[in-house]
Amino acid sequence: MPSARSLAVAAAVLLGVLVPGVAQAAPPSNDDFDAATVVAALPYSVAQDTTESTKASDDPYGCRGYSIQGSAWFRYTATEDGLLRLKTEGSDRDLNVSTFTGERGDLKQVWNAYYDGCTTDRATPLTFPAKAGTTYHFMVSGGQAKLALDRISHLPNDDLANAEQVSALPFSAAQPDYTRASREAGEPSTNVCSGSSAPSVWYAYTPTRDHSVLLHVEGWGSGPTASVYEGTSISDLTFVGCEGPQHYSGKSVAVTAGKTYYFQWSGGGYYSYPSTLELSESEPFRTSVYTGYSHERSMFETIGFSLDHTNDYNDPVTTEWDFGDGTTAPPSTDDHQSHRYAADGVYTVTVRSKAGDGRTATSTTTVTVKTHDVGISKFTVPTSARAGEQKQLAVQVSNTRYLEKVKTTVYRDNGNGQGWQEVGTLTIDVPAHPTRKVKFPFAYTFTPQDAVTGKVSFRAVVEPQLDYPVRDAIPSDNEVITIATTVKPALTTAAAVAN
Structure with a gap:
């Protein structure tokens, strides 16, 4: 039965006879799949004008789903297993070239390591693994085509047994032509960094001393990844770790x-995307512990500690904590800890950290715990007074820890939510004593306005004079507001004489 392409050509010829004076296309001899040019032996090369090629109704889509206007066909039956490379270099334009196996109406596109069995760039050859006895069909879009087909060898270090030896560090290798690489039988894979079907090449390194190696793929995007294994053959490898350009630090x-x-x-x-494989000796691992504050801390504070690691390469770091007061924290990957000390003192905090590859580092920091705490133990004010009278106010301050310079301020309530007005302030050294109190004396003359209001409240505030940001440990006892003092009008002259 004639093919659809043959019928189309016959119809075009008949139309040319019936309509004279119209120039007719001259499709190439291999315009149809069934008339494909047979490549008998390799190496093979040809220059052919396929500009006037046509498209049959059952022609598949071209490279990466592009629809092409016309095509010419070639086919080759492989005589041995191996890699084939098809070049279109020298063509007058970028040709859309696709490779298929199977029969007409049931063609399956060939996939390879780097491109999907096709190319749209004359500077990019098409390379794919071939099986002996399999026929490969090449569909080429129209143009002044130059084609070359030949066998090509695998990369020398395609298999583990032929791994390239790394004799010294640092070492770097440019990204190989993965179209010349494969995935050998039994080759291990890990879904941590890479898939199981990507082709690979191998490198081997035998160190002369114990140390750590930094494996890094320099590049970006979702490019090649590198994995490291221990073992002696492809069948007994043990996964150690992996890295790709998306991990950045190695x-x-x-x-x-x-x-x-x-x-x-x-x-x-x-x-x-292109990348470079780099092997080097890992930099020394370092860790630092800090609190974020260098000032004195209170025994009533929960102190937070944080770690900063250098050259940990994003691996989990395990740290042991010694807070210097006989208290420790179990090994943890948490870079933050908190601790409250039971007594004042100077403590050395020590951390011992271990990176994921076993490198260790130690760091210390000093914490000074000195608790400052003064408080108002008693605030004495008169229960009643008359306008014009001056009466005594007394603030007693307790301090059980260290000699402190303490500022005490007394205020009166302005009433009606108008805030507080200062009555007076005193600053006195308050020695530390378990029971003794220091008295801050004040005097206040009650006013006629106090009598109009009928009462007045007083507020006392004590402030140890500490260098910022050191502060009083328990500020809740540093302020007292009294019960209001009843204030009556001043006595008249007669009443004063009578009294």
């Missing part, structure tokens, strides 16, 4: 002298 792994470690660098895919 992965540090501990290595033992005389043991061989294998670095699997895998990648591929159309959206794989």
Whole structure:
């Protein structure tokens, strides 16, 4: 039965006979799938004008789903397993080239390591693994086409057994041509950093001393990733760690002298961005502990501590805490701890941190606990008074810890929510004593306005004179407001004489 493409060509010829004077297209001889040019042997190259190629109704879509206006076909039956590379370099334009297996009406696009069995760029060759006895069909969009097809070898370090030896650090390697790489049978994979189907290349490193290696993929986006394994063959590898450009800081792994470690660098895919594999000796791990405050702290405070790690490479860090007062905290990956000291003193806080690869670091900080606490033990005011009378007010201040310079201020209530007016202020050194109190004497002359109101309240405030940000440990006993004093009008002259 004639193909759809053959019928279309016959119809076009008949139309040309019936309508003279119209220039007719001259499709290439391999314009139809069934008339594909057979590539008999490799290497193969051809230059062909496929500008006037047409599109059959059952032609598949081109590279990455693009619809093309016309196509020419080539086919090759592989004689051995291996990699094939198709080039369109030298063509007059970027050709849309796709590779398929199967039969007409049931074509399946070939996938490879880097591009999806196709290319739209004449500078980018198409490389894919071929199986002996399988026929591969190449659909080429119209243009002045130059095609070259040949076998190409795998990368030398495609398999673990042929891993490239890393003799010294630092070491770096540019991203390989993953179209020439594969995934060998039994090759391990981890979903932590990479998928299970990406092609890979291998590097081997045998250290002469114990240390840590920083594995880093320099790049960005979702490019290749690198994993490190211990073992002796592809079947007995143990995963150690992995890193990719999306992790930014690298992965540090501990290595033992005389043991061989294998670095699997895998990648591929159309959206794989270029990157570089870097192996270097890990920088020393450092940790620092701090409280955020350098001033004296109170034994009534819960003090917070934080850790800052350097060269931990985003791995969890385990830390042991010693607060210097006989109290410790169990190993934890939490970089924040809090502690309250039971007594005043100077304490050395020590932290011992261990990075994910076993590197350790120690840091200390000093905490001074000195509790300042003064308070009002008694505030004496008269229960009653008359306008014009001056009476005594007394504030007794307690202090059981350290000699403190204390400022005491007395205020009177202006009434009607109008705030407080200062009566007087005194600053006196208050020595520490378990029971003795220091008296701050004040005097106040009651006014006619107090008598109009009929009462007046007093407020006392004590403030130890401490350097900011040190403050009184228990400020709740630093202020007292008295019960109001009853205030009567002043006595008249006659009443005063009678009394």
